[in-house]
Amino acid sequence: MNLQELKNNRKILTEYSYEKKDLYRGYTDKTLYINISNNEVKVKDVSDRMKEKFIGGKGYGMRYLWDAVTPETRWDSEENEIIVAVGPVGGITQYPGSGKSLVCTISPMTDIPIDSNVGGYFGPYLKFSGFDALEIQGKAERDVVIIIDGKEKTVRIEEAPLEAVDGHILGEQLTNMYGNSESEKRLVSVITAGTAAEHTRIGILNFTFYDLRRKTARMKQAGRGGIGTVFRNKKIKAVVVIAEEVKGNLNNAFDQGIINETGIKLHREMAHLDHLQNNMRKIGTANIIEVMDAYDLLPVHNFQYGSHPDTKKIESKVFIRDYCTQNMPDGCWYGCSVACSKAADNFELKTGPYKGHKVVVDGPEYENAAGVGANCGIFDPHAVLELNFYCDTYGIDTISYGTLTAFAMECYERGIINKEITGGLDLRFGNADASLALIHQMAKGEGFGLIAGQGVHRMKKHFVENYGADAAFLEDIGAEQKGLEYSQYMSKESLAQQGGYGLTNKGPQHDEAWLIFMDMINNQIPTFENKAEALHYFPMFRTWFGLLGLCKLPWNDIVPANNSETEEPAKIQEHVDNYHKLYYGITGTKIDSAEMIRQSERVYNFQRIFNIRMGKGLRKNDKTPYRTMGPVTKEEYLSRESNYEKQMIELGFDLTGKTVEEKIALLRKHRESQYEQLTDAVYKRRGWTMNGVPTPEKLKDLGMDLPELLEVIKPYL
Amino acid sequence: MKRLIKDESLCIGCGACEEKCSTAYFKENNREKSRIKVEKMEHWNRLTICTQCGVCAEVCPTLALKKDILGVVRLNKKECVGCFICVGFCPEDAMMQHDDYHEPFKCIACGLCTEVCPTGAIKIREF
Structure with missing residues (x-):
């Protein structure tokens, strides 16, 4: 369909002109508010108090969302908002990883606020167009496109009946529509979802960035929630x-x-050290597929096992050799010399509506190779990339898709569901065709795809209520918490990482803390107090990236040559110091590590209380499924039998005459108790009650004793 | 292909090349703004010059750096977003940057510096 025809069928619902406010020290201090129920557009001032308490990015997103919703608001309520915000450092072009947008909404999966960070050009361009944040509220009657034109200083809402929905087509259509030349195309960025986002709860947003070398609009994903x-x-x-x-x-x-x-300075580190360290420029995050397998940390068959002999078929060098374009400057924002956004060019699709098309697949990234690949027992690199492509263009989260498909596969293999229930899909582990059929069903909104697309949390309920499944067993094996699927790391043998997943605000995502190596391999945090300190520091430190508009990868996917000789190598202090410098360079205000953590604590505690306000956020919501803590089944136990027995003997357990089932029960009792003790220690360190509620004293100390927060926590004190 | 070549054994470290370069391109005698650098070492003088190898063009995210017909890498300032990846990745440290400007700058093998070099330590060579 030609662009003129698309344009001819547009209907302008509103056009709003604004005066552009130039940035000053990283801020415009303006937010663009758009209500698509009544087509209201307005520019809101950001107060000094808002800046002081919430900094930017996710902080702004959480504050606006709080103000927009009530405890009764659900994801599909009219008042629910989608907020895209950057942060004061976002949009600089000199330091790697400085183009992140933070997106917040009430999640259809968890019913609490979700935040997801994403690359691509949108966030910085929003700032350059005059806005620190974009708030979208309401619901349109018919499909619309919103155009924020920083050149013309206008905002338009237009009905757009003929445009595609799938991300890779729509991103390209709109980039071409608003960019007449290569130079202009790179000044356009588009947010899209995809057809499966309409029929599932695991929809993502794609944020485009125009790739001048490949001459196409590529996409990064706000994936979670x-x-x-x-x-x-x-x-x-x-x-x-x-x-x-x-x-x-x-x-x-x-x-x-x-x-x-x-x-x-960081560009130089990348130039001199990347090839000796993580090879991010060559293969991005996929470099760790084989590393995770070697350490027994790669989820296999719905998190039952940590490695598989066939991992070699999807290890990073396979993708480098056979699929990905190498050594391209693949940053998702200018100045990112970490350049992890790899692409498989001229990738010919074998299935689905785009069968036979040659496309650019953004990936593989570790999470999708592990999720749609190993966790589902699929070790076919072509299938991994094809699933990766369809997840993106259909607008669904590869992490949730991988984990929920792995869960459905285990249920199928154990006879909890069968072909009759799956509508003929033979959901054996390793069946790539079945997984591809499932994803196409999600896009069409039909068959078992509709059920699976609700996520693990709702599938469990459905299988129990309709097919008589054993609820306790499904609770054990379903890798979800708060309604969100686990991301792709095995936490069974690392208590700290169990906390890294379980004691999070949005649900089990590793962006708060990834402590497996510190804990399990390097034994740097042996005591509960050590682990609690790590589960305070790292989640707060990493929250800071989301306040400023930064990516985490340039912090620790490259390290200075002498890092291992420093006092606390896991913190990478030299890079932390870089962030202090960036903050000072932008805002003119000096901060140290303590102030950095306090900035994060303000927003982190606000989000925790927001969870409580929405009905989750207490200790009972931080419990984790046993599959992520230890062996649920005999097979899992036997796969690591000698390790488990050694551990139990060291703990002083008498295993004489015990059956495997008894040993599993003993180990479980121990591990669950350990998690409770860890939870106590972490809550204490974070300044929370033993029910996980931030105390008024803690809020006062942080300058966050806001009346609306105190009111929410009052009944729990 | 056209580029600058050097013979450090001939360099006396007088800095005439730096003066000529910065004056020609930035109207200022300031070695920090020169596209060629001379550093006095203990027993020799180090000359930092661009070899026109093209690594900077490979890493440029906006294709603002391109080789011209003579093999000289030139910067299109209009397309440059000032990320300075090229500065960090230059194997010769010959991509220059100064905080007075938003874009980096580099040798375009114009040869002005060779005209003022008293010893012939730098020359323009066409391959």
């Missing part, structure tokens, strides 16, 4: 931003020289 589902429920097809220009000084920094110097 079903934000794309909310987006399509609001009948938004796309949000487009058009930047006037991109230059290195648009943030109008306090001291650009500090930013330049700090950025160039």
